[in-house]
Amino acid sequence: MDTIYALSSAQGKAGVAVVRVSGPLAFTACTALCGDLPDARLSSLRVLRRADGVRLDQALVLRFDEGASFTGEPCVEFQVHGSTAVVAALLGALGALEGLRPADAGEFTRRALENGRLDMAQVEGLADLLEAETEAQRRQALRVFSGGLGVRAGRWRKDLIRAAALLEATIDFADEEVPTDVSPEVMALVTGVLSDLKAEIKGVGVAERIRSGFEVAIVGAPNVGKSTLLNALAGRDAAITSDIAGTTRDVIEVRMDLGGLPVTVLDTAGLRETDDAVEALGVERARARAARADFRVFLVTENQVAPEGVQPGDVIVTAKDDTGALGGVSGKTGAGLSELIGRITQELSQRAAGAGLATRVRHRDSMERGLLSLEAALVFIARGEDSADIAAEELRTAVRGLDSLLGRVDIESVLDEIFASFCLGK
Secondary structure: OOEEEEEOOOOOOEEEEEEEEEOOOHHHHHHHHHOOOOOEOOOEEEEEEOOOOOEEEEEEEEEEOOOOOOOOOOEEEEEEEEOHHHHHHHHHHHHOOOOEEEOOOOHHHHHHHHOOOOOHHHHHHHHHHHHOOOHHHHHHHHHHHOOHHHHHHHHHHHHHHHHHHHHHHHHHOOOOOOOOOOHHHHHHHHHHHHHHHHHHHHOHHHHHHHHHOEEEEEEEOOOOOHHHHHHHHHOOOOOOOOOOOOOOOOOEEEEEEEOOEEEEEEEOOOOOOOOOHHHHHHHHHHHHHHHHOOEEEEEEOOOOOOOOOOOOOOEEEEOOOOOOOOOOOOOOOOOOHHHHHHHHHHHHHHHHOOOOOOOOHHHHHHHHHHHHHHHHHHHHHHOOHHHHHHHHHHHHHHHHHHHOOOOOOOOHHHHHHHHOOOOOOO
16 A cells, blocks of 8 residues: 555644654655654654755654554654644655655545454544534544444344354254254344344434534524523524514524533524514424424413423423522523523433434444344244244344444445545544
């Protein structure tokens, strides 16, 4: 493979910049710039020079032997002073060396996948880790990147291969007396994996929400204080406020961090019957968007009956409670604001606790394919030895479905999409 190089730290001025070189000529490039090769996996201070002897910078140089680097290839990292001029000079010197070329976006991580250093789920976890904005996103991405899903899928695979082997043994010895009935063990193995898959699939929706963000809709009648509350939550004037009813015509979104969870708060048009065509369209959009949201905060006036559309877990709170005497909330004075934030955070945190290791639609699709095959296998296992060959084939189909979860098969269609989100140095 080619030897590639790129800036692996952020663009722009910084105290330190990291330039990574990976491939069969990485050590040759290091020797050309440093004069010698540092000890493996130990940082060493070196003066970097161009081929003509011009000094580039003084840098910490790290060497990783094949099999010990992020990519699995011989790799060298140069930690130089983080000015744009120093980085440009170093990249120029590397580009002048024969056999080296700039890395494509995500190419270091793609090589880690191809060399068996990461599985597909770990690559996706790394992508999520690089994009993480909140503590919950960081923790979830780190669990996936650490290989938790791969370990679990490996255990499922082992159990299913064992079950298929037992069934095939009954086929191979169909004309002989098999000393034990293997069906109880096969049923136990298959039902165990089936139960795990159902639990993991159930948690995908919540895990996706942690990745993309929960949606919380503020709902209520016109002029009840929804926009004022949104501004108070955002800490800025995100929405126009007015004493005139019907000011908000469209859905206004504000992204924020609540208790480490990514949350998009929606300010919706006031719900009422109206002859104004534009306002009516806004009300229709508000109802639809609020229904799709994960959580709704209904603002009501004192003694108002419970509004329509309330779902389990939603919050109904008295609006414009400027003094806090009613136990409600006021975006104007801030009364009850911390309590409302606490209720929202508690509800969303309870939901987030149900997240599994699978975090993407692709993961769910792979597991659902395996689930269907396992359910079919159980039907044939129950029919006895005459259907053992069909049951074994269903188990092998389930294994192939789970293999796609980790990228062992059928991954080319998603590789380009995933690696397009990586920067050049990753």
